[in-house]
Amino acid sequence: MKCLFFLSTLLCLALTVSASIPRIKGKVVEAGKSTPIDYADIILIEKGKIDPVSHTLPQTDGAFTLSDIKDGEYSLLVRAVGFDVYTRSGIVLNVSAPVLNLGTIEMQPLEHGLAEVEIVAQKRQVIYKLDKKVIDASNNLLASGGSAVDILENTPSVRVDAEGEVTFRGSNGFAVYVDGKPSVFSGSQALEQIPSGHIENIEIITTPSARHDTGGDVGIINIITKKHSQQGLNGMVNLTGSTMLSRGVDFLLTQQDKASRWYLGGGWNDRLRKSKFRQEKTTIVSDVTTISDSDGPRESNNFDYSLKAGWMYTLPRTTFNVDVQGGYGGRTRKGDLDYKEEQTKAGLPLGSGDYISHDDYDLHETYYQGTAGFAHKFNDKGHDLTGSYYLKYGGDAMEYFQSDLFNYQGERQQGHRAWEDEHRWTMRGNLDYIFPYRETGRIEGGYQYFSYLEDGDYSMQFWNPEKREFYWRDDIYNTFYFKYGIHSIYAIVADSYGSFDFQLGLRGEHTHRVLRSSKEWANRTYDKFEFFPSAHLGYNLPGGDKILASYSRRITRPELFFMEPYITYRDYYSAEIGNPDIRNEYINSYELNYKKNIGEHSLSASVFHRSRKDKIERLRVPYQAGVTLDSMANVGHDYSTGLEVSAQIQATRRWNVNLNGSYYHYKIENEYKTESGDETSNNYEITLNNSYDAGKNTRVQLDGNFVGPSVTTQGKTNSFWYVNLAVRQQLLNRKLNATLSFRDVFNSARYVSNISTANLKSVTHIRPNYPLITLSLSYTFNNFKAKSAQGKENHDLFEGTNH
Structure with missing residues (x-):
């Protein structure tokens, strides 16, 4: 490497x-x-x-x-x-x-009484700046009617699996921000919450500065929502439906006066995924070998029903804003599988079974959240003071599991049900100050307090075949209390000298974490203060090209479900348990970027290296005959070293080509598979995006995607490929956009994962029900246009989260 x-x-x-x-x-x-x-x-x-x-x-x-x-x-x-x-x-x-x-x-802004000039041209789908990638939401036709997940799907090093889970550079440990502020949701759930119609663009920041939270081992995905600054009442509404029976509607209204702006928005979205599932599994427990086969359809739904509103008032030097949102969201999954198993001991048969397995999973939450903030400019030279306060309550939060085995006469043979009832509070307060000590130099500092609290209980019922009724398992019942608070301070100095730019930062964080449970042996308390440095160095080349080198130290803190000290079941043959002794991950990220424009074409290259200590990963072991148990563990250290390259080519006036590729070498120093030593793989992804203007109001997009194989601590995942097609037609003087998309046109996507240990062999196949056909309609009225952030503060040399 x-x-x-x-x-x-x-x-x-x-x-x-x-x-x-x-x-x-x-x-x-x-x-x-x-x-x-x-x-x-x-x-x-x-x-x-x-x-x-x-x-x-x-x-x-x-x-x-x-x-x-x-x-x-x-x-x-x-x-x-x-x-x-x-x-x-x-x-x-x-x-x-x-x-x-x-x-x-x-x-000259168009709203200043000037005649409107309409420019019809193709925008770049991905803009490569040296500190980040900026993905334009409106230019990806396949994201119409979807969420942030659909916009990210064609981004280099981003993978979206059959369940809609997103990984970036081989990790799902990214942090999600919304308009430069951390999201209260995490990972793929946060991305699924935001309709694509409300998104202006998405920034991917791989080596964040000390200004940002240190969570997220591969960096930050920052969602920039549409904001409107033209005068009067404006709005848009989006409708979508698909052959999977996904459906959604969302809207956004804004009113801009001279000093005051308010908005009202909302959405009702059900994003359904259907697939064919098969799992072949062999477990060895107490010399009993169980061979099982599960085969059948599965269906999931990521849903969100919400309303949001906000108000902003702007004085000559001070701006105040208030935002509120409430909603109900979550995800469900159901499966109806044929389940067969055979058991042997010392080569002699013990028994067999042939069942129908029904499993039902439901995770939902009613949430209310609000933000109040201000921004004050002491002058027009970047001397600023900003502050914000955020509060969220998640009530009626429930995680429900149900799994049953029936014979072919419809009689229940085995089964269990589980309820995890929770209440959640999240609070965050920020104060940030910027002092420019000369035209190109500044000193920045700030303080943040973050607090998260979750408490609830877990209860479970099992089926009694003799009495033919469910009974409570008092030995499994558990109450829990989980809270952590983080005090953070940071300082940054940045300046430019000739062609050389630099930004150096240091963040200090004190973490206090408490875990309490009915199982007193699992009670834990954690207190620690740590430093997290960052550095960004840039050199401006003749011709406007630039090279940037950057470094950032990151951390992944265990979430509650990593630590829950009791067994839960996702289905009849898949159990899981937390690990209260799980440790933090520590990540060092290095990156070297170069970008060059060649006429209307551009070439970007990024070399990166990431080392991670005490990698957290889900491990699977045999638990009972035919049943496996998953748990979180620190499996060792891992390293990713690779290269991302993007070429954007204006082939003709109407045809734009984006070729994105990434290659990285991945190595796990595995503490849990000593018989085979370290695991390595060469991972790669290639995406070819073609965008063609077939007419004044018609655009066609054709994507080809290939994802290479990868290794995990206990096995590997196979490669797969797929092709997408979309057509957009603009009507009613471009006020109405109709987009018809076809995902996985050739039905070629196959998600296959393998686990192989001394006493467990498991192969899981997931085949989505594609091609998926989606029709999306978007209507704007009163000249709604989400103008880019012309008022953006320009004090940041290396990052673009100020919008």
Whole structure:
């Protein structure tokens, strides 16, 4: 892996040596505010021709450079969503003026009484900046009517399995933020909660600075929701339905006055997944060998029904905001499987069974949450003070399991039911201060307190075949109380000297965690103060290219379900138990990024290395005849070293191609499989995205995806591939968008995982019921346009969470 870093460094140095020569430079800002605009398209066209000769995007401070331009006469076009188009002709380049400085280009907002100019062009699906990837939500047709999970599906190193679970660079330990603030939900559940129609874009930050929470071993996925800043009442509504009987409706209304803005939104979404499930399993318990086969359909539903509202009031230097939301959400899963088993001991048969297995899982919560905040600008040079307070209550929270075995006459043979009743409180308070000590330098600091509390009880019934009734298992009944609080302080210094940028940060966190249970042997208390450094170094190359090196130390703290000291059942033959002695994971992440624009094309490359101590993973062992037991354990150390490459090619004026690929070497120093030593795999994913404008109002998207195999602590997962197709038609003067999508057109996706230990062999096959056909309708009224964040603060050299 050192060789990979060495070769990648040589590649970056070679590109540096061959860096292009700048010919035109300037800066793009909003007129009247001098706020930098870093999302504009800057296009240079030679006189007498139609096709552009060069294309670029500004840096975070609005500055841009066009390079490798021959002498001649040109016209410049600058366009940005929400602004009038800027054009300038008569630009002459010759040997007497090798570098032409256009100065500051002021973009006029459309709402300032200007006639609206409509630009029809393809936006980039993924914008690669040096500190993050920015995924444009509106440009992914396959995400229409879906959630943030569907938007992320084509992102390099992101995998979505048959159950909708998301992993990034081989881990599901990412943190989810919404508009720069940590989400109260976690992982895939947080991503499923947000309708794609409410999302402007998604940022993936792989080496966050000390400003952010340290949770999330592979970084932060930051969801930027649509905000509206034009005057008057505006809105949109989205409808969706699919052949899987998924259905959803969501809406968003906004009213913008001069100083006041309010919004009202909501959604009703049922996202159904259907699949064919098969599991072949062999367990050895007390010299009894059980061979079982489970085969049949499964259906799941991730649902959310919610309303949200907010109000913002803006004074000349101070802004106040209040947001509230309430809803009911969760997920269900049902299975109807043919279950067969045979038992032997010393090669002699003990018995066999042939049953129908019904399992039912339901996890739901009624939640209420609110946020109040303020932002004060002492001046226009980035001297700011911000604060926020967040509170959430999750009541009526229930996790229910039911599993039964019936004979073919419909008579129950075995079964059990379990209830986990919970109440949850989450609180977070932040105060952040930024002081610019010179034009390019700043000092930043802040404090945060975070608290999470969950209490409840767990009860279970088993079926008595003789009395033909369920009875309570008093030995399993358990009460629990779980709370942890984190006090955090951080400091950051950042500056620029010539072509060199740096940002150094240090975060200190004190964690106090308490676990209490009816099983007193499992009671635990944890107190610890720790430091988490971060560093970002950047070098600006001629031609607007840039190299960035970054480092961040992260942590994964055990959640309650990692530690619950009692047995639960997901189905009749799959039990699980927590581990109260589970330890924190500690992660060191390193990354080297390079990005180069070549006319309207771009090439991005990222080299990364992640080392993780005390990796937390779910392990499976035989428990009873035919029944396995899952538990969380610190399985050892693991390492990921790899390369991500993205090429964005404007093949023709109407055809845009995105080729994304990632390759990384993964190694587990396994403490639980000593007979075979360490496990390694070479993991890779390739995504080819084609977007074609078939007409003025018609766009077609065709994706091809290949996901390579991977290893786990106890086994491996197989490779798979699939192809998606979508067509969008705009109607009613583009106020109505109709999108028809086909997922897994060739029904080729197969999810296969293998577990192999001395006393357990298990192979699980999941085949989704594809192709999945979805129709989505989106209607906007009164000129609703989610303009990009033109008011974004520009104090952050390396991260883009200020929107």
